Amino acid sequence: MDVGWWMSIKGMVLLAALAVGGFAALLSVLPGSPVWRIFNPPMTVAITSETGADPTGAPPEPPRKFEIITLLARDAIPAILENRVAFLTGVEAEAQMAPSDRVIGVSIGNDHRAYSTAQLSSHEVVNDTIGGVPVAVTW
């Protein structure tokens, strides 16, 4: 029996299935794609503002709803942890910076620290302690 026609159709079906499967697999790792969203559905949270008493004595605001979208895996952007921070001063610091470079500056007591926003863009968060106060510098 000649099964060539069947083999070739089977081959095409297999190829098509592989292509579809590969495309779906690709989509599932592409953040924000429809398949990614199936595995990482948006989550809705209700937030009540609790930033101090209202001076006008008005009733509290009703909770607002916010959608949390998952875009990347946890730690895909690596925060800088406290055991990795190290600081430069004077000419060593100047050597790494141009005058117009943007920084987040923080002063607690006499402890003044600057964090380059370009560096923060790759990490989003630096865990540090300034003037004895544990802080998170975020961008």
Place this chain on the structure above:
Amino acid sequence: MVFAREIEGQTLTFGVSGKLIMNAVVMYDHQTDTLWSQFLASGVDGPLTGVDMKLLPSQLTSWAAWVEQHPDTKLLDRTIGRGSGRDPYTSYYSSNSAGVLGEENGDTRLRRKDLILGLDYGRERIAYAFKHLADEPVVNDTYEGAPVVITHDPEGGAAAAFSRVLGGRTITFEAVDRLAMRDVETGTTWASLTGKAVDGELIGATLEQLPSLVSFWFSWTDFYPSTELWEP
């Protein structure tokens, strides 16, 4: 934005969750696995949901302007972490794009990427546009009954907010130069971005800095659609 890591009696370590709320970072903490919204400054999911983070005063400015105010500053070593030090968001700052998720609330009182200093008074929020502050770098304002002064350094691109109440009396400020202001009542000179009295009768005094944040206009209005906008 800079936050205290001590929350409800424990010191937390923060990481990046990979999640966003309206284009703004959502963090998680290693100790309790709570999700924390940067912009809302509170826990949004997990054991510490609804707990507020304490926002600490900080200054977004240029390296030169920061060193001018704090010559003995430390700099986080830029060789730490990955990357060349090139900012991957460079084109995002200057483009008109509202971020990966787009914006919800197209408030046209300012341009989308105009920078503002936003203040949060419980349920009332007010924004001061940098382009307005450039013409008036020291603004004496009263908002919800609280006397405040808003200061701006156009060269460094920084802005700050302080209470104008000191030891029970309300004081009024006028600009002296880029980084200094003077109070009308005593003639004391103050560093306008740090709120410290540097010369005159009140030398050594410090104004209470109010939590505020520098933001794009579209992000601020996405989170706070009913915000007021200060007009000169």
